[in-house]
Amino acid sequence: MKKDSCPFCTINPKHTIIVKKFKECYVCFSNPRLMPGHLLVIPYRHVERPSELTARERRELFDVAIAYQEKILKKYWGCDVKQNCRPTLKESAVKVNHIHIHVQPRAYQDELYRKVQIHQDKVFRSITAKEVKQFLKLLT
Numbered sequence: 001m002k003k004d005s006c007p008f009c010t011i012n013p014k015h016t017i018i019v020k021k022f023k024e025c026y027v028c029f030s031n032p033r034l035m036p037g038h039l040l041v042i043p044y045r046h047v048e049r050p051s052e053l054t055a056r057e058r059r060e061l062f063d064v065a066i067a068y069q070e071k072i073l074k075k076y077w078g079c080d081v082k083q084n085c086r087p088t089l090k091e092s093a094v095k096v097n098h099i100h101i102h103v104q105p106r107a108y109q110d111e112l113y114r115k116v117q118i119h120q121d122k123v124f125r126s127i128t129a130k131e132v133k134q135f136l137k138l139l140t
Contacts (some may be wrong), residue, residue, distance in 0.1 A: 006098050009098065010045055023050075025064055027096050030102065034102075035106070039102070040100045040102060041065045043099060047098070066081070072105045079105055080105075081101060083102070
């Protein structure tokens with residue numbers, strides 16, 4: 001996606017509700033959202049991967065995400081913080097190629113858990129020696 005058509009670079013105030021602006025990034029409500037209170041921490045500069053961030057951008061982005069997680073944990077059972085990098089997937093209302101961090105308040109056995117995560121035991125597998133060897137070769 002080009003910067004001029006990126007919804008995180010060209011903010012539509014009718015769609016994007018900004019919580020707070022910082023020097024390198026801003027926090028807004030995710031719209032559409034996965035759960036109530038779902039936030040996005042987004043750098044102003046259009047980059048797609050964490051490796052493209054400057055040290056200052058990276059530090060502020062993660063510091064802000066952690067600060068909002070701590071605020072959420074004062075009232076909620078849990079909070080997921082995550083960043084996805086899936087550049088080959090088609091962009092959509094829920095997939096934007098502009099790095100951002102999701103900060104998601106979690107309630108005990110919330111809708112996401114009941115519909116998806118309750119099945120995680122069927123998806124998670126024990127690591128195999130072959131897999132360790134394969135990924136150590138890639139990672140070292």
